[in-house]
Amino acid sequence: MSDIEExxxxxxPKISLEEVVKAYLTIRNRKNSLAQExxxxxxxxxxxxxxxxxxxxxxxxxVSADSIKTSGGTVIKTLKEYYVCSDWEHFSQYxxxxxxxxxxxxxxxxxxMKEHLESRxxxxxxxxxxxxREFQITVRKPTSK
Numbered sequence: 001m002s003d004i005e006e007x008x009x010x011x012x013p014k015i016s017l018e019e020v021v022k023a024y025l026t027i028r029n030r031k032n033s034l035a036q037e038x039x040x041x042x043x044x045x046x047x048x049x050x051x052x053x054x055x056x057x058x059x060x061x062x063v064s065a066d067s068i069k070t071s072g073g074t075v076i077k078t079l080k081e082y083y084v085c086s087d088w089e090h091f092s093q094y095x096x097x098x099x100x101x102x103x104x105x106x107x108x109x110x111x112x113m114k115e116h117l118e119s120r121x122x123x124x125x126x127x128x129x130x131x132x133r134e135f136q137i138t139v140r141k142p143t144s145k
Contacts, residue, residue, distance in 0.1 A: 024139050 056075045067076040085091050
């Protein structure tokens with residue numbers, strides 16, 4: 001940088017941490033507000049779609065059809081299956097007895113793993129498990145006095 005450029009450069013003002021925190025909270029509050037607005041509108045639209053789906057399902061059932069083609073699009077009825085467990089103790093025993101571990105999802109229970117490690121500090125991490133740590137910043141709005 002030349003002497004003239006150095007003389008002409010304007011130093012950037014230093015922003016105080018208090019101002020940064022205020023800006024952060026303002027943006028976070030606006031983001032949360034927008035998220036709430038979105039969620040409310042999304043629920044509204046989902047309810048409308050559900051009503052229209054029921055009308056279309058009724059139309060398909062009325063004519064015993066699995067699909068109907070219209071000039072606006074094709075309506076297709078499909079059967080989706082969902083599985084829920086009402087008795088984890090019996091299901092877990094079934095999985096163990098039949099060696100059907102693939103019936104579980106492969107993910108760790110974060111709270112359970114933390115409790116496990118706290119109760120067995122001397123054992124360290126179980127085989128095949130690693131731990132990652134990262135710092136996160138939490139900003140709280142000031143409490144009213």
